Amino acid sequence: MTLTKKFIALLFTLGVLSFLGIVLGSVLVPLDWSNELIFKLRIPRTLTAIICGAGISIAGLLMQTIFRNPLAGPSVLGISSGSTLGVAIGVFTMQSIGVTWLNEKFSLSILAVLGAMLVTAFILGVSRFVKKSNTLLIIGLMMGYFVSSVVNIFSFYGDKTNLQSFVYWGLGSFNKEIELDTLSIYYIPIILIIILVFFLQKPLDMLLMGEKYARSLGLNVSKIRWISILFAGVLVGVITALCGPIAFLGIAVPHLARNFIHKSSHKWVIPFTLVMGSVLGLICDIIARLPGMDGNLPLNAVTSFIGAPIVVWIVFKNKMV
Protein backbone atom coordinates (compact mmCIF):
# COMPACT_ATOMS: atom_id res chain seq x y z
CA MET A 1 0.00 0.00 0.00
CA THR A 2 1.37 3.43 -0.87
CA LEU A 3 1.63 6.09 1.78
CA THR A 4 -1.23 8.06 0.24
CA LYS A 5 -3.49 5.00 0.29
CA LYS A 6 -2.52 4.30 3.88
CA PHE A 7 -3.39 7.86 4.80
CA ILE A 8 -6.76 7.67 3.06
CA ALA A 9 -7.48 4.37 4.87
CA LEU A 10 -6.67 6.07 8.17
CA LEU A 11 -8.92 9.03 7.39
CA PHE A 12 -11.72 6.60 6.51
CA THR A 13 -11.20 4.80 9.83
CA LEU A 14 -11.32 8.15 11.59
CA GLY A 15 -14.62 8.92 9.86
CA VAL A 16 -16.16 5.60 10.85
CA LEU A 17 -14.95 5.93 14.45
CA SER A 18 -16.29 9.49 14.66
CA PHE A 19 -19.69 8.20 13.60
CA LEU A 20 -19.50 5.43 16.18
CA GLY A 21 -18.30 7.96 18.75
CA ILE A 22 -21.47 9.96 18.19
CA VAL A 23 -23.98 7.10 18.22
CA LEU A 24 -22.45 4.69 20.74
CA GLY A 25 -22.57 5.01 24.50
CA SER A 26 -24.72 3.98 27.42
CA VAL A 27 -27.65 4.97 25.19
CA LEU A 28 -27.60 4.16 21.49
CA VAL A 29 -28.54 7.44 19.85
CA PRO A 30 -29.87 7.59 16.28
CA LEU A 31 -28.05 10.18 14.19
CA ASP A 32 -30.71 12.83 14.62
CA TRP A 33 -29.25 16.32 14.55
CA SER A 34 -32.13 17.73 16.53
CA ASN A 35 -31.25 15.43 19.41
CA GLU A 36 -29.78 17.45 22.27
CA LEU A 37 -27.69 14.53 23.49
CA ILE A 38 -25.75 14.57 20.24
CA PHE A 39 -25.00 18.27 20.31
CA LYS A 40 -24.40 18.73 23.98
CA LEU A 41 -22.57 15.51 24.78
CA ARG A 42 -21.56 13.22 21.97
CA ILE A 43 -20.17 15.72 19.44
CA PRO A 44 -18.12 17.67 22.01
CA ARG A 45 -16.83 14.41 23.45
CA THR A 46 -15.90 13.01 20.02
CA LEU A 47 -14.25 16.27 18.99
CA THR A 48 -12.27 16.37 22.23
CA ALA A 49 -11.07 12.80 21.67
CA ILE A 50 -10.02 13.64 18.09
CA ILE A 51 -8.26 16.92 18.90
CA CYS A 52 -6.66 15.93 22.21
CA GLY A 53 -5.65 12.46 20.92
CA ALA A 54 -3.88 14.16 18.02
CA GLY A 55 -2.38 16.91 20.19
CA ILE A 56 -0.91 14.65 22.86
CA SER A 57 0.54 12.37 20.16
CA ILE A 58 2.17 15.30 18.38
CA ALA A 59 3.63 16.42 21.74
CA GLY A 60 5.08 12.91 22.16
CA LEU A 61 6.55 13.03 18.66
CA LEU A 62 8.20 16.41 19.32
CA MET A 63 9.74 15.08 22.52
CA GLN A 64 10.99 11.87 20.96
CA THR A 65 12.71 13.87 18.23
CA ILE A 66 14.30 16.55 20.41
CA PHE A 67 15.46 14.02 23.00
CA ARG A 68 16.38 11.52 20.26
CA ASN A 69 14.89 8.94 22.56
CA PRO A 70 12.18 6.46 21.59
CA LEU A 71 10.88 6.32 25.17
CA ALA A 72 10.39 10.05 25.55
CA GLY A 73 6.81 11.13 25.99
CA PRO A 74 4.64 13.35 28.16
CA SER A 75 3.82 10.66 30.73
CA VAL A 76 7.26 9.05 30.88
CA LEU A 77 9.39 12.13 31.45
CA GLY A 78 7.19 13.67 34.12
CA ILE A 79 5.76 16.37 31.84
CA SER A 80 2.17 15.35 32.54
CA SER A 81 3.04 15.34 36.24
CA GLY A 82 4.22 18.95 35.81
CA SER A 83 0.79 19.85 34.44
CA THR A 84 -0.86 17.95 37.25
CA LEU A 85 1.17 19.97 39.74
CA GLY A 86 0.03 23.16 38.04
CA VAL A 87 -3.59 22.08 38.29
CA ALA A 88 -3.12 20.90 41.90
CA ILE A 89 -1.68 24.26 42.88
CA GLY A 90 -4.62 25.91 41.16
CA VAL A 91 -7.29 23.68 42.69
CA PHE A 92 -5.95 23.59 46.23
CA THR A 93 -4.69 27.12 46.56
CA MET A 94 -7.25 29.06 44.54
CA GLN A 95 -10.06 27.85 46.76
CA SER A 96 -8.24 29.13 49.80
CA ILE A 97 -8.22 32.59 48.29
CA GLY A 98 -11.86 32.26 47.34
CA VAL A 99 -11.66 31.14 43.71
CA THR A 100 -13.74 28.10 42.84
CA TRP A 101 -12.76 25.10 40.68
CA LEU A 102 -15.31 25.42 37.88
CA ASN A 103 -15.10 29.02 36.83
CA GLU A 104 -11.33 29.16 36.86
CA LYS A 105 -10.64 26.63 34.16
CA PHE A 106 -8.73 29.12 32.06
CA SER A 107 -6.29 30.03 34.81
CA LEU A 108 -5.92 26.31 35.59
CA SER A 109 -4.93 25.76 31.97
CA ILE A 110 -2.24 28.40 32.23
CA LEU A 111 -0.92 26.77 35.40
CA ALA A 112 -0.99 23.37 33.71
CA VAL A 113 0.95 24.76 30.72
CA LEU A 114 3.51 26.41 33.01
CA GLY A 115 3.93 23.18 35.01
CA ALA A 116 4.42 21.16 31.82
CA MET A 117 6.95 23.59 30.40
CA LEU A 118 8.86 23.88 33.65
CA VAL A 119 9.41 20.11 33.82
CA THR A 120 10.23 19.87 30.08
CA ALA A 121 12.76 22.70 30.37
CA PHE A 122 14.32 21.01 33.40
CA ILE A 123 14.61 17.68 31.58
CA LEU A 124 16.04 19.39 28.51
CA GLY A 125 18.54 21.30 30.63
CA VAL A 126 19.66 18.07 32.29
CA SER A 127 19.83 16.31 28.92
CA ARG A 128 22.70 18.58 27.91
CA PHE A 129 24.86 16.99 30.58
CA VAL A 130 23.58 13.44 30.30
CA LYS A 131 24.75 11.35 27.35
CA LYS A 132 22.93 8.10 28.05
CA SER A 133 19.24 8.10 27.26
CA ASN A 134 18.56 5.56 30.02
CA THR A 135 19.96 7.95 32.61
CA LEU A 136 17.74 10.69 31.29
CA LEU A 137 14.70 8.46 31.48
CA ILE A 138 15.49 7.61 35.09
CA ILE A 139 15.86 11.31 35.91
CA GLY A 140 12.54 11.96 34.14
CA LEU A 141 10.82 9.18 36.08
CA MET A 142 12.23 10.48 39.36
CA MET A 143 11.11 13.98 38.44
CA GLY A 144 7.65 12.52 37.90
CA TYR A 145 7.68 10.86 41.32
CA PHE A 146 8.98 14.02 42.95
CA VAL A 147 6.29 16.18 41.41
CA SER A 148 3.64 13.57 42.27
CA SER A 149 4.72 13.64 45.92
CA VAL A 150 4.29 17.41 45.98
CA VAL A 151 0.83 16.91 44.45
CA ASN A 152 0.05 14.35 47.18
CA ILE A 153 1.05 16.81 49.88
CA PHE A 154 -1.26 19.41 48.34
CA SER A 155 -4.04 16.82 48.16
CA PHE A 156 -3.54 15.83 51.81
CA TYR A 157 -4.07 19.37 53.02
CA GLY A 158 -6.74 20.15 50.42
CA ASP A 159 -10.44 20.64 50.89
CA LYS A 160 -12.45 17.41 50.44
CA THR A 161 -14.71 18.70 47.68
CA ASN A 162 -11.75 19.94 45.72
CA LEU A 163 -9.92 16.71 46.36
CA GLN A 164 -12.79 14.74 44.91
CA SER A 165 -12.92 16.80 41.74
CA PHE A 166 -9.12 16.66 41.49
CA VAL A 167 -9.01 12.85 41.79
CA TYR A 168 -11.85 12.54 39.29
CA TRP A 169 -10.03 14.85 36.89
CA GLY A 170 -6.85 12.78 37.34
CA LEU A 171 -8.58 9.65 36.02
CA GLY A 172 -8.79 11.35 32.65
CA SER A 173 -11.76 11.79 30.38
CA PHE A 174 -12.69 13.23 27.01
CA ASN A 175 -16.23 13.71 28.31
CA LYS A 176 -16.18 17.15 29.86
CA GLU A 177 -19.87 18.10 29.59
CA ILE A 178 -18.82 21.57 28.53
CA GLU A 179 -20.44 23.65 25.80
CA LEU A 180 -18.62 23.72 22.46
CA ASP A 181 -18.07 27.49 22.82
CA THR A 182 -16.04 26.95 25.98
CA LEU A 183 -14.27 23.90 24.57
CA SER A 184 -13.05 25.96 21.62
CA ILE A 185 -10.88 27.94 24.06
CA TYR A 186 -8.95 24.69 24.48
CA TYR A 187 -9.23 23.53 20.89
CA ILE A 188 -7.81 26.70 19.34
CA PRO A 189 -4.30 26.60 20.89
CA ILE A 190 -4.06 22.84 20.24
CA ILE A 191 -5.03 23.19 16.58
CA LEU A 192 -2.83 26.26 16.15
CA ILE A 193 0.23 24.48 17.49
CA ILE A 194 -0.44 21.37 15.40
CA ILE A 195 -0.49 23.63 12.32
CA LEU A 196 2.76 25.31 13.41
CA VAL A 197 4.43 21.92 13.94
CA PHE A 198 4.11 21.30 10.19
CA PHE A 199 6.54 24.21 9.72
CA LEU A 200 9.10 22.39 11.88
CA GLN A 201 9.30 19.29 9.70
CA LYS A 202 12.62 20.21 8.11
CA PRO A 203 14.52 21.13 11.31
CA LEU A 204 13.04 18.09 13.10
CA ASP A 205 14.35 15.85 10.31
CA MET A 206 17.75 17.49 10.66
CA LEU A 207 17.69 16.76 14.41
CA LEU A 208 17.13 13.06 13.70
CA MET A 209 20.76 12.94 12.55
CA GLY A 210 21.94 14.35 15.85
CA GLU A 211 22.93 17.81 16.96
CA LYS A 212 26.36 17.80 15.34
CA TYR A 213 25.06 17.08 11.85
CA ALA A 214 22.08 19.39 12.32
CA ARG A 215 24.43 22.26 13.23
CA SER A 216 26.71 21.51 10.30
CA LEU A 217 23.69 21.97 8.03
CA GLY A 218 23.13 25.44 9.46
CA LEU A 219 20.40 24.64 12.00
CA ASN A 220 20.10 26.75 15.13
CA VAL A 221 19.66 23.69 17.34
CA SER A 222 18.92 25.40 20.65
CA LYS A 223 16.26 27.61 19.04
CA ILE A 224 14.46 24.59 17.56
CA ARG A 225 14.71 22.72 20.87
CA TRP A 226 13.15 25.59 22.75
CA ILE A 227 10.40 26.11 20.17
CA SER A 228 9.64 22.38 20.37
CA ILE A 229 9.57 22.53 24.17
CA LEU A 230 7.23 25.48 24.07
CA PHE A 231 4.91 23.66 21.67
CA ALA A 232 5.03 20.34 23.55
CA GLY A 233 4.56 22.13 26.87
CA VAL A 234 1.51 24.09 25.67
CA LEU A 235 -0.02 20.98 24.06
CA VAL A 236 0.46 18.80 27.13
CA GLY A 237 -0.57 21.61 29.48
CA VAL A 238 -3.80 22.53 27.68
CA ILE A 239 -4.79 18.91 27.04
CA THR A 240 -4.01 17.89 30.63
CA ALA A 241 -5.97 20.84 31.99
CA LEU A 242 -8.97 19.77 29.94
CA CYS A 243 -8.86 15.96 30.00
CA GLY A 244 -6.56 15.09 32.88
CA PRO A 245 -3.12 13.51 32.47
CA ILE A 246 -3.52 11.09 29.55
CA ALA A 247 -1.17 8.15 29.87
CA PHE A 248 0.73 6.43 27.07
CA LEU A 249 -0.91 7.91 23.95
CA GLY A 250 1.91 10.45 23.59
CA ILE A 251 4.66 7.85 23.63
CA ALA A 252 2.88 5.04 21.76
CA VAL A 253 1.28 6.79 18.78
CA PRO A 254 4.46 8.18 17.10
CA HIS A 255 5.92 4.66 17.16
CA LEU A 256 2.76 3.18 15.70
CA ALA A 257 2.91 5.81 12.96
CA ARG A 258 6.59 5.14 12.13
CA ASN A 259 6.04 1.41 12.07
CA PHE A 260 2.94 1.79 9.92
CA ILE A 261 4.76 3.77 7.22
CA HIS A 262 8.36 2.59 7.80
CA LYS A 263 9.56 6.18 7.61
CA SER A 264 10.91 8.67 10.12
CA SER A 265 10.81 11.80 8.00
CA HIS A 266 8.51 14.28 9.71
CA LYS A 267 6.94 15.15 6.38
CA TRP A 268 5.14 11.82 6.77
CA VAL A 269 5.33 11.12 10.49
CA ILE A 270 3.57 14.36 11.52
CA PRO A 271 0.36 13.78 9.49
CA PHE A 272 0.26 10.06 10.32
CA THR A 273 0.85 10.69 14.04
CA LEU A 274 -1.86 13.31 13.93
CA VAL A 275 -4.53 11.05 12.45
CA MET A 276 -3.45 7.92 14.34
CA GLY A 277 -3.56 9.94 17.58
CA SER A 278 -7.15 10.91 16.80
CA VAL A 279 -8.04 7.34 15.86
CA LEU A 280 -6.51 5.88 19.03
CA GLY A 281 -8.04 8.66 21.14
CA LEU A 282 -11.48 7.80 19.74
CA ILE A 283 -10.97 4.04 20.18
CA CYS A 284 -9.98 4.54 23.82
CA ASP A 285 -12.92 6.86 24.39
CA ILE A 286 -15.42 4.45 22.80
CA ILE A 287 -14.08 1.57 24.91
CA ALA A 288 -14.19 3.78 28.02
CA ARG A 289 -17.91 4.41 27.49
CA LEU A 290 -18.67 0.71 27.85
CA PRO A 291 -21.24 0.83 25.04
CA GLY A 292 -24.59 -0.59 26.07
CA MET A 293 -23.77 -0.36 29.77
CA ASP A 294 -24.13 2.40 32.33
CA GLY A 295 -21.13 4.37 33.44
CA ASN A 296 -17.69 5.13 32.10
CA LEU A 297 -14.27 3.59 32.60
CA PRO A 298 -11.55 6.07 33.52
CA LEU A 299 -9.83 7.09 30.26
CA ASN A 300 -6.40 6.44 31.73
CA ALA A 301 -7.33 2.84 32.53
CA VAL A 302 -8.06 2.32 28.83
CA THR A 303 -5.09 4.25 27.39
CA SER A 304 -2.71 2.43 29.75
CA PHE A 305 -4.30 -0.93 28.94
CA ILE A 306 -3.65 -0.34 25.23
CA GLY A 307 -0.53 1.83 25.49
CA ALA A 308 1.57 -0.13 27.99
CA PRO A 309 1.84 -3.28 25.80
CA ILE A 310 2.82 -1.04 22.86
CA VAL A 311 5.64 0.51 24.90
CA VAL A 312 6.87 -2.96 25.94
CA TRP A 313 6.81 -3.96 22.28
CA ILE A 314 8.90 -0.88 21.42
CA VAL A 315 11.45 -1.79 24.09
CA PHE A 316 11.79 -5.33 22.75
CA LYS A 317 11.77 -4.28 19.12
CA ASN A 318 14.55 -1.75 19.64
CA LYS A 319 16.48 -4.31 21.69
CA MET A 320 16.62 -2.02 24.70
CA VAL A 321 16.57 -4.91 27.15
Add this chain to the structure above:
Amino acid sequence: MNKTTTLSLSNLYIGYTKENPLIESINIEANQGDLIALMGLNGSGKTTLFKTILGETPSIRGEIEVGNSSHEIHKNISVVFTERIDIYGFTVADMIAQGRAAHTNIFGKLTNHDKEVIQEQLTALSLEEIATQQINSLSDGQFQKVMIARALAQETQVLLLDEPTAFLDVKNKRMIHDLLHSLASSGNKTILASTHDVLFCNSYCSKSWVIDNKRLKEKNPKEITELFFD
Protein backbone atom coordinates in the same frame (compact mmCIF):
# COMPACT_ATOMS: atom_id res chain seq x y z
CA MET B 1 43.55 34.19 -0.53
CA ASN B 2 44.48 33.39 -4.10
CA LYS B 3 41.86 31.96 -6.45
CA THR B 4 42.45 28.31 -5.63
CA THR B 5 42.69 28.74 -1.88
CA THR B 6 39.54 27.43 -0.22
CA LEU B 7 40.49 27.46 3.45
CA SER B 8 42.88 29.92 5.02
CA LEU B 9 43.82 30.09 8.70
CA SER B 10 45.82 33.18 9.68
CA ASN B 11 47.45 33.84 13.02
CA LEU B 12 44.81 31.57 14.55
CA TYR B 13 44.83 30.53 18.22
CA ILE B 14 42.34 27.87 19.26
CA GLY B 15 41.35 26.26 22.55
CA TYR B 16 39.15 26.95 25.53
CA THR B 17 41.24 29.41 27.58
CA LYS B 18 43.27 32.40 26.45
CA GLU B 19 46.02 31.51 28.87
CA ASN B 20 46.45 27.99 27.60
CA PRO B 21 45.53 27.60 23.91
CA LEU B 22 45.50 24.10 22.43
CA ILE B 23 47.17 25.25 19.19
CA GLU B 24 48.95 28.57 18.73
CA SER B 25 49.74 30.80 15.83
CA ILE B 26 48.30 28.73 12.98
CA ASN B 27 49.14 30.06 9.52
CA ILE B 28 48.16 27.57 6.88
CA GLU B 29 46.21 27.31 3.64
CA ALA B 30 44.33 24.60 1.78
CA ASN B 31 43.62 24.66 -1.94
CA GLN B 32 41.12 23.15 -4.30
CA GLY B 33 42.00 19.52 -4.99
CA ASP B 34 43.92 19.02 -1.73
CA LEU B 35 43.41 15.85 0.27
CA ILE B 36 44.92 16.73 3.61
CA ALA B 37 45.57 14.40 6.53
CA LEU B 38 45.26 16.16 9.88
CA MET B 39 47.41 14.27 12.35
CA GLY B 40 48.24 14.63 16.00
CA LEU B 41 48.12 12.71 19.23
CA ASN B 42 44.86 12.29 21.16
CA GLY B 43 43.96 15.55 22.86
CA SER B 44 46.24 17.62 20.63
CA GLY B 45 43.29 19.67 19.30
CA LYS B 46 42.20 18.03 16.03
CA THR B 47 38.51 17.99 16.92
CA THR B 48 38.73 21.47 18.46
CA LEU B 49 40.26 22.74 15.21
CA PHE B 50 37.31 21.25 13.30
CA LYS B 51 34.83 22.77 15.74
CA THR B 52 36.53 26.14 15.42
CA ILE B 53 36.47 26.00 11.62
CA LEU B 54 32.79 25.01 11.77
CA GLY B 55 32.05 27.96 14.06
CA GLU B 56 30.85 25.77 16.95
CA THR B 57 33.72 26.84 19.20
CA PRO B 58 34.94 30.45 19.06
CA SER B 59 38.59 30.98 18.23
CA ILE B 60 40.80 32.73 20.78
CA ARG B 61 42.08 35.03 18.10
CA GLY B 62 43.06 35.07 14.45
CA GLU B 63 41.13 34.62 11.23
CA ILE B 64 39.46 31.80 9.36
CA GLU B 65 38.54 32.39 5.75
CA VAL B 66 36.45 29.76 4.05
CA GLY B 67 35.26 29.67 0.46
CA ASN B 68 34.50 32.84 -1.43
CA SER B 69 31.62 35.19 -0.87
CA SER B 70 29.11 33.45 1.37
CA HIS B 71 29.39 33.84 5.13
CA GLU B 72 27.13 30.89 5.81
CA ILE B 73 29.45 28.14 6.96
CA HIS B 74 27.10 25.30 6.02
CA LYS B 75 27.16 26.49 2.40
CA ASN B 76 30.97 26.30 2.36
CA ILE B 77 31.83 23.37 4.61
CA SER B 78 30.26 19.95 4.97
CA VAL B 79 31.30 17.44 7.56
CA VAL B 80 31.37 13.70 8.29
CA PHE B 81 31.85 12.42 11.85
CA THR B 82 33.26 9.16 13.15
CA GLU B 83 30.25 7.81 15.00
CA ARG B 84 27.50 5.95 13.27
CA ILE B 85 24.04 7.43 13.81
CA ASP B 86 21.03 5.27 14.48
CA ILE B 87 17.93 6.27 12.52
CA TYR B 88 14.94 4.10 11.80
CA GLY B 89 12.97 4.70 8.61
CA PHE B 90 15.60 6.51 6.53
CA THR B 91 16.69 5.10 3.17
CA VAL B 92 20.09 5.79 1.61
CA ALA B 93 18.43 8.29 -0.75
CA ASP B 94 16.64 9.99 2.20
CA MET B 95 19.96 10.39 3.99
CA ILE B 96 21.73 11.87 0.96
CA ALA B 97 18.75 14.21 0.54
CA GLN B 98 19.51 15.56 4.03
CA GLY B 99 22.62 17.12 2.53
CA ARG B 100 20.32 19.36 0.51
CA ALA B 101 18.76 20.77 3.70
CA ALA B 102 21.14 23.71 3.47
CA HIS B 103 19.54 24.65 0.14
CA THR B 104 15.85 23.67 0.38
CA ASN B 105 12.85 25.77 1.48
CA ILE B 106 11.25 25.81 4.95
CA PHE B 107 9.43 22.50 4.30
CA GLY B 108 12.59 20.85 2.94
CA LYS B 109 10.93 20.35 -0.45
CA LEU B 110 13.37 18.96 -3.01
CA THR B 111 13.49 20.85 -6.32
CA ASN B 112 14.40 19.15 -9.59
CA HIS B 113 17.94 20.43 -9.16
CA ASP B 114 18.11 18.89 -5.66
CA LYS B 115 16.93 15.56 -7.05
CA GLU B 116 19.56 15.74 -9.80
CA VAL B 117 22.31 16.38 -7.24
CA ILE B 118 21.14 13.41 -5.13
CA GLN B 119 21.09 11.18 -8.21
CA GLU B 120 24.57 12.39 -9.18
CA GLN B 121 25.94 11.39 -5.79
CA LEU B 122 24.19 8.01 -5.90
CA THR B 123 25.80 7.36 -9.27
CA ALA B 124 29.22 8.82 -8.45
CA LEU B 125 29.59 6.75 -5.31
CA SER B 126 27.99 3.60 -6.81
CA LEU B 127 25.15 3.67 -4.31
CA GLU B 128 22.32 3.35 -6.85
CA GLU B 129 21.68 -0.30 -6.09
CA ILE B 130 21.16 0.34 -2.40
CA ALA B 131 19.36 3.68 -2.80
CA THR B 132 16.12 2.34 -1.31
CA GLN B 133 17.76 0.30 1.46
CA GLN B 134 17.25 1.33 5.06
CA ILE B 135 20.27 3.11 6.54
CA ASN B 136 20.24 0.83 9.60
CA SER B 137 20.74 -2.26 7.46
CA LEU B 138 24.05 -1.03 5.96
CA SER B 139 27.53 -2.20 6.90
CA ASP B 140 29.77 0.36 8.64
CA GLY B 141 31.74 0.93 5.44
CA GLN B 142 28.63 1.47 3.32
CA PHE B 143 27.20 3.74 5.99
CA GLN B 144 30.27 5.97 6.00
CA LYS B 145 30.17 6.07 2.20
CA VAL B 146 26.54 7.28 2.37
CA MET B 147 27.51 9.96 4.90
CA ILE B 148 30.22 11.15 2.49
CA ALA B 149 27.64 11.20 -0.32
CA ARG B 150 25.37 13.23 1.97
CA ALA B 151 28.20 15.71 2.62
CA LEU B 152 28.93 15.95 -1.12
CA ALA B 153 25.25 16.62 -1.83
CA GLN B 154 25.65 19.70 0.36
CA GLU B 155 27.76 21.05 -2.54
CA THR B 156 30.42 22.77 -0.47
CA GLN B 157 34.00 23.49 -1.46
CA VAL B 158 35.47 22.15 1.74
CA LEU B 159 34.80 18.73 3.26
CA LEU B 160 35.87 17.99 6.84
CA LEU B 161 36.08 14.38 7.99
CA ASP B 162 36.64 13.60 11.66
CA GLU B 163 38.44 10.24 11.72
CA PRO B 164 36.19 8.85 8.98
CA THR B 165 37.64 5.34 9.03
CA ALA B 166 38.26 4.92 12.77
CA PHE B 167 35.81 2.02 13.19
CA LEU B 168 36.28 0.38 9.81
CA ASP B 169 38.07 -2.81 8.85
CA VAL B 170 41.02 -2.81 6.44
CA LYS B 171 38.92 -3.43 3.34
CA ASN B 172 36.41 -0.68 4.08
CA LYS B 173 39.20 1.70 5.10
CA ARG B 174 40.79 1.23 1.72
CA MET B 175 37.49 1.75 -0.05
CA ILE B 176 36.92 5.08 1.76
CA HIS B 177 40.55 6.17 1.23
CA ASP B 178 40.31 5.45 -2.51
CA LEU B 179 37.06 7.37 -2.63
CA LEU B 180 38.54 10.43 -0.88
CA HIS B 181 41.57 10.32 -3.13
CA SER B 182 39.48 10.28 -6.30
CA LEU B 183 37.17 13.04 -4.98
CA ALA B 184 40.11 15.32 -4.29
CA SER B 185 42.02 14.47 -7.46
CA SER B 186 38.97 15.29 -9.58
CA GLY B 187 40.02 18.77 -8.49
CA ASN B 188 36.81 20.18 -7.13
CA LYS B 189 37.01 19.66 -3.41
CA THR B 190 39.29 20.44 -0.53
CA ILE B 191 39.21 17.50 1.85
CA LEU B 192 40.60 17.72 5.36
CA ALA B 193 40.50 14.41 7.23
CA SER B 194 41.73 13.89 10.77
CA THR B 195 43.40 10.50 11.12
CA HIS B 196 45.90 8.38 13.02
CA ASP B 197 46.61 6.32 9.92
CA VAL B 198 50.16 7.08 8.73
CA LEU B 199 49.71 4.81 5.71
CA PHE B 200 46.70 6.83 4.54
CA CYS B 201 48.62 10.02 5.14
CA ASN B 202 51.66 8.94 3.15
CA SER B 203 49.97 7.01 0.36
CA TYR B 204 46.81 8.95 -0.41
CA CYS B 205 47.11 12.54 0.80
CA SER B 206 48.60 15.45 -1.07
CA LYS B 207 49.45 17.27 2.17
CA SER B 208 49.80 16.46 5.84
CA TRP B 209 49.05 18.90 8.63
CA VAL B 210 50.52 17.80 11.91
CA ILE B 211 49.78 19.15 15.37
CA ASP B 212 52.88 18.86 17.50
CA ASN B 213 53.84 20.81 20.59
CA LYS B 214 50.91 23.26 20.22
CA ARG B 215 51.81 24.07 16.63
CA LEU B 216 50.11 23.11 13.37
CA LYS B 217 52.61 22.64 10.55
CA GLU B 218 52.64 21.07 7.12
CA LYS B 219 55.07 18.13 7.11
CA ASN B 220 56.38 15.68 4.54
CA PRO B 221 56.11 11.85 4.89
CA LYS B 222 59.70 11.51 6.17
CA GLU B 223 59.09 14.05 8.95
CA ILE B 224 55.85 12.31 9.93
CA THR B 225 57.52 8.93 10.16
CA GLU B 226 60.26 10.46 12.33
CA LEU B 227 57.75 12.24 14.52
CA PHE B 228 55.45 9.31 15.24
CA PHE B 229 57.80 6.35 15.09
CA ASP B 230 61.13 7.58 16.46
